[in-house]
Amino acid sequence: MNKIIFFVLARLYGLYFNILALFSKKLAAEQAFTVYCSPRKGRVIDLQADFLNEAKDQLISIGGIKIQVYRWKGSKETVLLMHGWESNSFRWKNLIDYLQKEDYNVIAFDAPAHGNSSNKSWNVPIYADCAHRIVTLYEPQFLIGHSLGGMAALFMQYSYPNTSISKIITIGAPSEFTQLMGYYKNLLGLSKRVMNGLNDYFKFHFGLEIKEFSTAILAKEIKIEGLLFHDRIDPITPYISSEKVHQNWKNSTLISTSGFGHSMHQEEVNLKILDFLNSSK
Template sequence: MNKLIPKIYGQYFNFLALFSKRRAALATFEVFSKVRKGRVLPQQKTYLEEAKDQILEIENHTIQTYQWSGKRETVLLVHGWESNTFRWRNLIAKLKDADYNIVAFDAPGHGNSSGKNLHLPLYINCIQAMVDEYAPAHVIAHSFGGMALLFNEYLRPSDYIEKMVTIGSPSEFRELLGHYQKLVGFNNRVLSAFEDYIRERFGMEVDNFSSSKFVANNHKKGLLLHDRLDILAPFHASEKVHAHWKGSRFIKTKGLGHSMHQPHINEYIVHFLEDKPIIEKH
């Protein structure tokens, strides 16, 4: 049944495109941007409740922010697709031990924030609002959040941000769209309509939503972490970003998965923020 449902959507999109390419594009985008997981689970509630800071209004969404106060620079945490701020709990412990001021937020449709859908331009506006509000010196982002971070820095270079970290992040929107097309099974007529819709709504070509292009003129210090066996975001994505980002360091792992919560990974990140040597474990 789980394999059949996406194909039903695909056939529906194909049918719509026979009569209206725009309606097909709208339906395809709605399903693509729909958030199905990531709300606060019972075992996550207490941890997040204790750190709630304020609510920001962004594009008709209420965005929940969190803060763990410290005396050192501010670190902003940006979670990935169908996740929430709770995913950072292990890294937060390390950052607290180092006395950093830590802020985070739940993306639209995730955690304690409102909404049901999320797309890249909306996410970058949330990141920018957090940068404006908290002036972080460092930003750490996971998965889809990493792509959003690099896109936002490309469009609106920050005077505050000194260092950026991405963990298991995709690079090319074209690849994400190709995976979506294969999963759902819609035809190239629908794909063309989707691309036209992206161009009309966001003023960019699909192929220009590319982290490797976003970092071409990024002169800030960056740390990229990616596992070779990551099945959710391709390892070659960070390879490509690293090749185009002159100020980046790339740490490659094997067998740690997509989330990369391991203690030594968090230690790498803190050492990077503190300009300490990173001795990789193999």
Template sequence: MKKTIAKVLPKIIGNGLNAVSYVAPKYASAKALDIFATPRQGRFTEKHHPFLDTAKQLTLPHDNHDIQTYNWSGSKTTIMLAHGWESNTYRWKQLIEMLQQLDYNIVTLDGPAHGKSSGTQFNAILYSEFINVVANHYKPDAIIGHSVGGMASVFFQHKYQNEALQKMILLGAPSEFTNVFKNYVNMLGFNKRIENGLNDLVLERFNYKPSHFSAAKFSKEIHLQGLIIHDKGDKIIQYDEAELISSNFKNSTLITTEGFGHGLRDDSVNKAIINFIKA
């Protein structure tokens, strides 16, 4: 029953806002953007706390936001981790434990409206600003981003060209914001009024059209060592997004997996990450 409701609900919402768009198109588009930017999951549950409590926790300010960070101290270089949509720091538990065994200094953050960080809405642009604040504080040598955390990492480095950073690892990362938007429009069955209104709102709020926000395009100006890992069967972010980033990220290597899906939760992936960091 729950699965049936979950499948039907997006279309019900889409049809409702489509109807509203005939009389109040800007309102309908604004509601659609709010839904798009509001995570339904990603906060912590009780089972997460024992692991998180093993880290030193620090809250950093950014404008009107509080950014929650975690640090597992080590004597080696600093590795920073940025999770994806509707997730949080806990998603890195297995990789963190492997890095701890090798005595790396590990830093993570919760994205906007995720984990213990403040806010009710999320977007990759704001997330990239969070990443910049945390990177300036902890000075990581390498950054690892999963999904939109990878996209936000590219946005951050493209804009700020952080000089301490040497390596970037992107896991299942999307390239084109237009594709992310289009998938959302298709999932909810929005009409052209709302689709065009969404594009107009992005331009109004961020001074650029959605097509400007391209990890592939931005990666042309990133001069780090890069590792891109993407699964052929990723149903959330298509594999060709990784190929597009890889073709533009000059000093990068693309590793293709099969059977791990979007989450890429496998020891072989973690080992490939560690080998890249070690090199």
């Protein structure tokens, strides 16, 4: 029943945007993108609160958004963790346990509109800008991103290549914004006029058309070492996303799994992450 209600509401939103676009393509695109970037969940729930509260570090203002940073202190290199859509820093609990045993200094932060951070909306460029500010402050050597957190991590590295980061790991990360916006278009039944408006919106605000917003393309410019995890039957993000990135990211390795799902909390994954962080070329 909930799925039916969700579908009906999505179609009603789409009908509204399609009608609005007949009068103002720009306004329809702005409102459609705002809805797209507004998470329905991801705030900290009770069972997550104790773990995160004990590690609270700074609350940093970035572009008017209050970003909550967490820290698990260690004497080795600093690792920065970036969670995905409708999630928060608690998603890293299993991996943090492994990293702490190796005495890594671990930093995580809640994306805008997620966890204990403020704001009502979120997008990849804003997330990447927040990550860059965190990188500037904490100077991590390693960056790990899950799902859209992985996409934002690569976009950050492309946009700001001269940072302290020497290795990036992505887990189940998408690569093509055309695929993400295509899903949104089909879900809401958006018209071609609305989609053209969204493309104009992207070009104006982010300097890229939707088809150009591709980490597979941007990866050609990334020089540091990378490791990509992706399950062949990932139900959320298609496996081909990491294949495309790997093909263009010369200094990367792709680890493929089968049956690990999208979250990939398995011990095998965590141990391979540690191996990669501990290795040197």
